[in-house]
Amino acid sequence: MEVEEKRIKDTQVAFMRYKGGYDKIPELIAEVVEWVTNKGLNMTGMIYGAYFNSPEDVPTEQLRYEIGASFEGSAEDEGKVMVKIIPEHTVVATLHKGPYTDVGPVIHGLAKYADxxxxxxxxxxxxxxxxNPNETKPNELLTEVQFPVIKMG
Known part of the structure; x- marks a missing residue:
C-alpha cells in the first residue's frame, strides 16, 4: 500500500448527515449533488463520505456518517443539506481500486500505517x-482513503 502525507486546503462543502446503513450512500450523494446543481453553484470535484463509526463496532442502524460535495459560490444551510468549510488539515492517504465494499482492509492498513x-x-x-459508480465497473472504482492526522513528537 502506497501512503502519502498531504495538506488538504480549506474546502467548502454541502453535506448531509445520516444515521443508518451504507445502502443510502448513492441516494445521499445524488441528493447533495442535485442541491448544489439546483443552486447554480460550481461543483469543484470532491464527492466524499466521512465515517464516524464502524460496522465492526455498532449495528447497521447506528452507523453515523456524512456525505458531501465540494463547491464554489455562496450558499446557506437549507433543509437536510448543510454548508461548512472543512479547514485546511494534514492527512495520510492511500488509493483503493475496486468495489467500495472492499475498502475495509485499506482503512485498517492506513490506520496501522499512521500508528x-x-x-x-x-x-x-x-x-x-x-x-462515478454509474459509469465505472466496480473493479475500476477509485477511492482515496484519508485520515486527518497530526505528527506526534
Missing part, C-alpha cells in the same frame, strides 16, 4: 470518490 509512523489520527476516516 506505526508517529501519526495521531484526529478525525473520522474520509473516503473521496474519484470516479
Amino acid at each position: 506505526e509512523n508517529g501519526y495521531d489520527i484526529i478525525g473520522p476516516v474520509t473516503e473521496v470518490y474519484l470516479n
